[in-house]
Amino acid sequence: MPKPKVEEIFDKYAKGYSSGRFAPSRFDTARVAFSFADAITWHFITKYLPKRASIRILDAGGGDGFWAQKLVELGYKTIVISDLSQGMLDEAEKRFQKLGVAHNVGFIKSDIADMKELDSDSFDFVFSQYDAVSLCLKPAKAMKELARVAKPGTYVIVSLDTKFRRVSEMVEAGLIDEVEELLKTNISYDYEFPSYNLTWEELAEYYEKAGLTVIEVVGAPVFMHQVKESILAKLEANPQIRERLLKIELDHCTNTSLVNFAGHLQMIGRKE
Numbered sequence: 001m002p003k004p005k006v007e008e009i010f011d012k013y014a015k016g017y018s019s020g021r022f023a024p025s026r027f028d029t030a031r032v033a034f035s036f037a038d039a040i041t042w043h044f045i046t047k048y049l050p051k052r053a054s055i056r057i058l059d060a061g062g063g064d065g066f067w068a069q070k071l072v073e074l075g076y077k078t079i080v081i082s083d084l085s086q087g088m089l090d091e092a093e094k095r096f097q098k099l100g101v102a103h104n105v106g107f108i109k110s111d112i113a114d115m116k117e118l119d120s121d122s123f124d125f126v127f128s129q130y131d132a133v134s135l136c137l138k139p140a141k142a143m144k145e146l147a148r149v150a151k152p153g154t155y156v157i158v159s160l161d162t163k164f165r166r167v168s169e170m171v172e173a174g175l176i177d178e179v180e181e182l183l184k185t186n187i188s189y190d191y192e193f194p195s196y197n198l199t200w201e202e203l204a205e206y207y208e209k210a211g212l213t214v215i216e217v218v219g220a221p222v223f224m225h226q227v228k229e230s231i232l233a234k235l236e237a238n239p240q241i242r243e244r245l246l247k248i249e250l251d252h253c254t255n256t257s258l259v260n261f262a263g264h265l266q267m268i269g270r271k272e
């Protein structure tokens with residue numbers, strides 16, 4: 001059976017992924033203000049991370065292990081990184097071989113919408129940051145799977161691309177037919193593969209249907225991706241200014257009237 005396009009492209013570009021070299025995008029999706037997106041995403045991962053370092057963690061669609069490395073550096077050792085792309089998992093393995101820290105990180109090739117390799121009720125913290133739930137094109141199934149493998153009482157944190165933010169980017173690229181399609185079907189083609197973009201209300205519905213109570217809804221970021229990249233680069237080069245800008249974000253990123261236009265949408269839920 002041929003590989004899905006998304007798997008093929010992540011396999012192909014896995015080696016350059018950590019340095020930001022990825023497939024050329026079809027329109028300017030660069031306005032994500034990544035350093036702010038990462039800082040906000042991490043803020044909410046650590047806010048809900050259980051204190052016991054012996055817990056078992058799942059990083060689903062974990063790619064080359066960016067978040068898992070940060071957790072290992074905090075002392076969390078037992079982590080499963082699952083991903084559809086063997087190329088991304090190979091890069092994750094290399095990252096942990098180089099790390100020089102004892103750990104018990106596992107690498108499993110698995111589709112987030114059908115994680116048959118993983119047992120039910122077997123993880124104490126479950127997350128999937130940056131898009132795997134969108135990229136699998138079956139967000140309802142993916143949320144059910146993430147909930148299934150979580151033990152009762154566990155936090156489940158997902159982040160993915162928002163739907164309405166893309167509209168202006170696509171209009172600028174002259175993709176008006178595709179804007180109409182996105183608004184009808186939730187699908188956009190940022191690269192050569194489709195992605196299922198969601199509003200926070202739509203994602204919340206999938207959470208609830210999967211048996212997860214929504215605890216917090218976050219935009220990552222809600223303002224900084226709207227600032228011209230060249231201006232933001234100069235501002236964030238000054239650590240004091242960056243700290244003030246991050247505080248502005250953290251003070252406002254859970255305002256749901258801003259979240260649907262955010263760079264990324266992050267949602268925290270708990271399995272009851």
Ligand SMILES: C[S@@+](CC[C@H](N)C(=O)[O-])C[C@H]1O[C@@H](n2cnc3c(N)ncnc32)[C@H](O)[C@@H]1O
Nearest residue numbers: 010061062063084085111112129130132135136
């Ligand atoms: C944008 S990358 C994010 C990687 C990592 N979570 C991070 O934040 O650095 C999206 C990842 O989702 C993976 N992916 C795409 N479709 C998937 C699926 N159906 N199941 C599991 N992983 C998938 C890709 O291979 C890729 O590693």
